Amino acid sequence: MPDLALNEGKAMLSKGRVKIITPLIFVFALIVSANAEALSSQGRGQVNIKGEIVATACAISTKSREQTIDMGNISVSDIYRRGQGNAKAFSIELINCTLETQSAHDSARKYVQLTFDGNNDNGLFQGEGRGKGVAIRITDHNGNVAIPGVAMPLETLAPGNKMLNYFMTLVAVHHPLKVGGYFFTIRFRLDYL
Template identity: 40%
Template sequence: MKAILVMLLVSQFATLPSVQAQASTLWGSVNMNGSIVDSACAIDTGSYEQVVDMGILPVGTIRQQGQGPVHPFSITLIGCTLVPYTGSPWQAFTVTFDGPASGNWFTVSGDARGVALLLQDADGKPIYPGKSTEKQTIAPGNTVLNYGLRLVADKEPLRPGQYQSALRFKLDYY
């Protein structure tokens, strides 16, 4: 009788669905890109795409002073070397900024009217759209290039509102 009872219990458990712990597997991916270039310096990733907050400026300031304050930004060059993969050693570089422009100023879009952007180097000298800066000597290691943007009155009537612009830059090595 005991043997029959044990057999009945074992057969009952054998018909229960088996319970197994399922391992959870989550998949993801990491995408990467980059480039290998023959240039004197690399541009630090924090310098590729920047946002310069120009703040809030009363119309009266532009009307009275013709310009707003300078808002600084910088471009960091890293890993600079003087020896190229081919050719003679690098000695200097220039930076060229371009974007929407009218004359010597970069233009803005948005609701605001009567203003443009003046780009300046670290010494306050204007940098004109599409024109290269003066040649600068390449120094091995890292270099920080300092610039400033200033809102200036153009020849149009002033109108308050939001504005934005996008400037691009390139470096040429010599």
């Protein structure tokens, strides 16, 4: 005698088997739902987002935040003869500048002051690497020399965008010079006054 019988297109269980099959269906449903949960959790991930809300007069352009400047190759004889390499221009672009105050306690910010920081080698920026005996000198558009950790002269702000232009030059500081690659990490900070 079959356990299932079709009656008008519907499946029907015989009465004697209902007690055994019902718990089996329940266990089967639990196993299927547990597997479905396991399968659905295999595609999870997490994205962390961070940032900061600040009250500044300007934003720094994303292309100006982190820059890599290739100073090129220079021979030891050129450094000895001239005492320095060629100057390379670089800029820090300030965008969306506003002179408005953020609260009644703030005063309008009319100036920006930039400070370069890095390893100090007698007032110049010291590098790292196999190439030895050279440092970087940074000057602004007026010829003011940046000293690591010392603020540069004030720059006037105006609404809109502002380009801060500088030059960096590889300078001989120690003899003898040692050939090889070098790199410098120079950070900058902006203060609005």
